[in-house]
Amino acid sequence: MVRRHELTDQEWELLAPLIPRAATGRPRVEDRQVVNGMVYKIRTGISWRDLPERCGPWQTVCTRFRRCALDGVFTRALWQIQARADAAGDIDWLLQIDSTIVRVHRHAAATGRKGGPKGDEPDDHALGRSRGGLTTKIHLACDGRGRPLAILLTPGQRHDSVCARPLLERIHVPRPGRPRRRPDQIIADRACSSRGLRAYLRKRGIARTISEKADQQRHRLNRGRRGGRPPGFDREAHRRRNTIERCFNRLKGFHGIATRYDKTATSYEAAVSLASFLLWARSV
Structure with missing residues (x-):
């Protein structure tokens, strides 16, 4: 019997081959039991110490989650399930990009005091200040069915136009040969309305539907003929932009995603990747 906030048999079947296993050593707590503890933690947002006994020792669950985060296990799981959907022709390559602000809990604020960041951890740990106080911003690219394709974490005050290109470069759907990285269209x-991003998309041959800022429109009109033609805008396609808002809504149904409790950006990104994997697993 599958209990609340635990993996179904189908979800575990997709994730199990990617969980690293030690060849030697003491008998370990069952992998599925430990991963259920990880899912329970990000779904409820509780402290590691408050995990129910059925998940095993909380120290074991916490340690293995950190190892999986550093090893990129959940990112690879997300790529694998995307590849499976792509092979079945189930990905709508009309992509939508946007971002959402996440409040940072005070337990996640005491970070990086000794020794500085290590490995791929950013200097700022993706912590910043905006109108809401200490925040992190999740930049997301989702397919036309509202499932995450790429994730990028930045401090809360970072502007979307600066992060749009690095976000798109994180799209990685494995295929025989080279992985697919280029969508058909961006909404x-x-x-995200900037000359640099429009030029980047034009160079890659990606159709774009990006609403123009009022000041950019006035500047173009004031220059007359030298201002050039207005950028193309597909109003019908732009009406589908609510899909990514629904994707954010489902992600923030995980309380450990809606509020950041993880001290490091690596751990929080792993939690977002695991939640994204579960969204995919329930749709394929």
Whole structure:
């Protein structure tokens, strides 16, 4: 019997081959039991110490989650399930990009005091200040069915137009040969309206539907003929932008995602990747 906030048999079947296993050593707690503890933690947002006994020792669950985060286990799991959907022709390559602000709990604020960041951990640990106080911003690219394709974490005050290109470069759907990284079309709001991004998309041959900022429109009109033609805008396609808002809504159904409790960006990104994997697993 599958209990609340635990993996179904189908979800575990997809994830099990990617969980690293030690060849030697003491008998270990069952992998599925430990991963259920990870899912329970990010779904409820509780402290590691408060995990129910059925998940095994909380120290074991916490340690293995950190190892999986550093090893990129959940990122690879997300790529694998995307590849499976792509092989079945189940990915809608009309992509939508946007971002959402996440409040940082005070337990996650005391970070990086000794020795500085290590490995791929950013200097700022993706912690910043915006109007909401200490925050992290999740930049997301989702397919036309509202499932995450790429994730990027930045401090809360980082502007969307600066992060749009690095976000798109994180798209990685494995295929025989080279992975697919280029969508058919991009839909974004006016926060991503910049000449640099439009030129980048044009160079890669990606169609774009990005609403133009009012000041950019006035500047172009004031220059007359030298201002050039207005950028193309597909109003019908832009109406589908609510899909990514629904994707954020489902992700923030995980309380450990809606509020950041993880001290390091690596651990928090792993939690977002695991939640994204579960969204995919329930749709394929």
